[in-house]
Amino acid sequence: MKFFLSLFGCLLLAGCASAPHTPRADIVMPRSILVLPPVNDSVEVDAPSIFLSTVSKPLAERGYYVFPVDVVARLMRDNGMHTAVQMHQVPLDLLKQHTGAEAVLYVNIRQWGQKYQVVSSQAVVKADMKLVLSSTGATIWRGTARASHDSASNHNNLAEALIGAVVTQISGTLYDQTYELSREAIERSLGTLQEGPLLQEAQYLKGNR
Amino acid sequence: MGFQWLKGQQWATMVISFAIGGVLLGAMTGCVTTTSGLYYWGEYENVLHTQLTKPDKMTARRQVEILERDITKATQLGQKVAPGVYAQLGLALAELGQRDGAKAAFDREIILYPESAILLKGMMQRGDEAMKLQGVRQ
Structure with a gap:
């Protein structure tokens, strides 16, 4: 019995892998996050759109209200802004005035797509993110969403690897692996972001059903 | 203390304890699995x-x-x-x-x-x- 109790105790201390161990005591985390269309430094034209379509769920499940990304895109267009660079230059207080956002997520896509490398075809996504409080301009979190999938990891000999690389590269142009990779990358990166205020509220409501 | 004494009923008890522990742990630390999101x-x-x-x-x-x-x-x-x-x-x-x-x-x-x-x-x-x-x- 003592054996089980001490083991159980160890499990308690281990905790959940995704929850941060030291919540910040100096700031109150924002309730809402405005994700602006990402600035694109990659060669894939659709990268910002794919990123945007996969960021809402992980961020919201972490406990933040994420403004509907399509509505935000339209708001920007309605106000004459057509490039992400222009959108990233809008003053914070103006963003706050028009959306009520307590924080803004600035994203820069660094790498995105299917790279052919003879013995392998690698799908890769990489984006840098910065979370800024709209009231103070302070950066409260930085993260990099990064994930890749390599066709070579499944092959044991050169012939298979060469063929596998070509097949994967071709199928990669027909079926976009980066959509799934984007989700995976963002979810992983949010592990270091403290849970948002909405998490406890939502869990409390769920528990009382 | 070896493992020879863990048999039958004791294995069952251990498995059940871990299962209960796992559930309680999940609930207490707020681990949100993909199937039970917010x-x-x-x-x-x-x-x-x-x-x-x-x-x-x-x-x-x-x-x-x-x-x-x-x-x-x-x-x-x-x-x-x-x-x-x-x-x-x-x-x-x-x-x-x-x-x-x-x-x-x-x-x-x-x-x-x-x-x-x-x-x-x-x-x-x-x-x-x-x-x-x-x-x-x-």
Whole structure:
């Protein structure tokens, strides 16, 4: 019995892998996050759109209200802004005035797509993110969403690897692996972001059903 | 103390203890698994993906169909509709010219998520102003 109790105790201390161990005591985390269309430094034209379509769920499940990304895109267009660079230059207080956002997520896509490398075809996504409080301009979190999938990891000999690389590269142009990779990358990166205020509220409501 | 004494009933006890421990641990630390998330997401991400990359591939009518079906499912499951779903529905209804439906959807998003009020009320106001201008021209 003592054996089980001490083991159980160890499990308690281990905790959940995704929850941060030291919540910040100096700031109150924002309730809402405005994700602006990402600035694109990659060669894939659709990268910002794919990123945007996969960021809402992980961020919201972490406990933040994420403004509907399509509505935000339209708001920007309605106000004459057509490039992400222009959108990233809008003053914070103006963003706050028009959306009520307590924080803004600035994203820069660094790498995105299917790279052919003879013995392998690698799908890769990489984006840098910065979370800024709209009231103070302070950066409260930085993260990099990064994930890749390599066709070579499944092959044991050169012939298979060469063929596998070509097949994967071709199928990669027909079926976009980066959509799934984007989700995976963002979810992983949010592990270091403290849970948002909405998490406890939502869990409390769920528990009382 | 070796493991020879762990047999039969004792194995069962250990397995059950770990299982209970695991559940309690999950509940206490707030581990959220993918199957028991905070919200019901349905096809929202796929709708966004299509709207943002290939907008011609999905008509507004189809969007409305998909999102309304998701909302019904969420209600049946007793889960909260995810942030942005009602707002996206509102956009699609507005595109179809169903202004009252669009407003109702936006209002629903505001009720569920008061954080969205400023953004969505602004959108509705601009929509009204645009309609007024059109009315004057006619």
